[in-house]
Amino acid sequence: MESKFYEKDKLLVLKVTSEIDDHSVQEIRRKADYEMERYMPKKVVFDFDSVTFMDSAGIGLVIGRYKFANMIGAKLGVSNLTGSVRRIFDMSGILKLIPTVELN
Amino acid sequence: MRQRKEGNMYNNEMKLEFISKSSNEAFARIAVAAFASQLDPTIEELADIKTAVSEAVTNSIIHGYDKKQGVVKISSWLKENEIIIEISDKGKGIENVEMAKEPLYTTKPNLERSGMGFTIMESFMDKMEVESVVGLGTKVTMSKVIKPKEDKDEDEFKMLMTNS
Ligand SMILES: Nc1ncnc2c1ncn2[C@@H]1O[C@H](COP(=O)(O)OP(=O)(O)O)[C@@H](O)[C@H]1O
Numbered sequence A: 001m002e003s004k005f006y007e008k009d010k011l012l013v014l015k016v017t018s019e020i021d022d023h024s025v026q027e028i029r030r031k032a033d034y035e036m037e038r039y040m041p042k043k044v045v046f047d048f049d050s051v052t053f054m055d056s057a058g059i060g061l062v063i064g065r066y067k068f069a070n071m072i073g074a075k076l077g078v079s080n081l082t083g084s085v086r087r088i089f090d091m092s093g094i095l096k097l098i099p100t101v102e103l104n
Numbered sequence B: 001m002r003q004r005k006e007g008n009m010y011n012n013e014m015k016l017e018f019i020s021k022s023s024n025e026a027f028a029r030i031a032v033a034a035f036a037s038q039l040d041p042t043i044e045e046l047a048d049i050k051t052a053v054s055e056a057v058t059n060s061i062i063h064g065y066d067k068k069q070g071v072v073k074i075s076s077w078l079k080e081n082e083i084i085i086e087i088s089d090k091g092k093g094i095e096n097v098e099m100a101k102e103p104l105y106t107t108k109p110n111l112e113r114s115g116m117g118f119t120i121m122e123s124f125m126d127k128m129e130v131e132s133v134v135g136l137g138t139k140v141t142m143s144k145v146i147k148p149k150e151d152k153d154e155d156e157f158k159m160l161m162t163n164s
């Protein structure tokens, strides 16, 4: 996972660069929480652009980080959902709670 | 040569066994995807199969065996234009299968499980059946029809025609 913090907007972008399953998610979760605690952002965006595979572990990951972001007073969004990643997000219903945002 | 499985003819068969380590989840779905590729699936069909396998294998590892070590088995058959995949464990079994299949139902919310595994398997594959006996284990059987290439070309042609 690559992370980038934009000081001006207090925006933390977490770009997942591996497949997301029950095994890999542990490392992603650990890093994401570490970066959120370190920067204390106002906005956190999970970027799925480089994710070539995701199963339901990805939904658990996002819900968990949503709660964590709430705890530190940040808003969480997701970006670049395509293909079967998009279908899994749609099926889960969590996009009613978590907005999709455009990154530029 | 053609063989028989439960009265059905099939063209190819494979079996796979591995211990219940989460690092084997990727191995399992990639192996099944490689086997399925003989039916010439689209990228999307292959993604569906990989996701469904990943869900079933993960369930065997984290729910079936929990922290204990056990063996996960995968058998798969190819028919004319269909893949059948059976994933089984000798783990703790499921008390109420109907309830387990409900969307968002999970017995491990503390592990950030989403309860979407069975829902994904059901919607990404054509058929899914769960057999489970408490104390003995769980077997998930899924199948998916892979449309032959000519049909896909025809669909694409129709789409082009209706779009223009
Ligand atoms: N192989 C299995 N062995 C034992 N219990 C299982 C197995 N597969 C599924 N379950 C039970 O069914 C529930 C729902 O599974 P699933 O839809 O994949 O959601 P999740 O894995 O997120 O909990 C699990 O929480 C678990 O209680």
Ligand SMILES: [Mg+2]
Residues within 6 Å of the ligand: A056, B055, B058, B059, B116, B117, B118
């Ligand atoms: Mg599951």
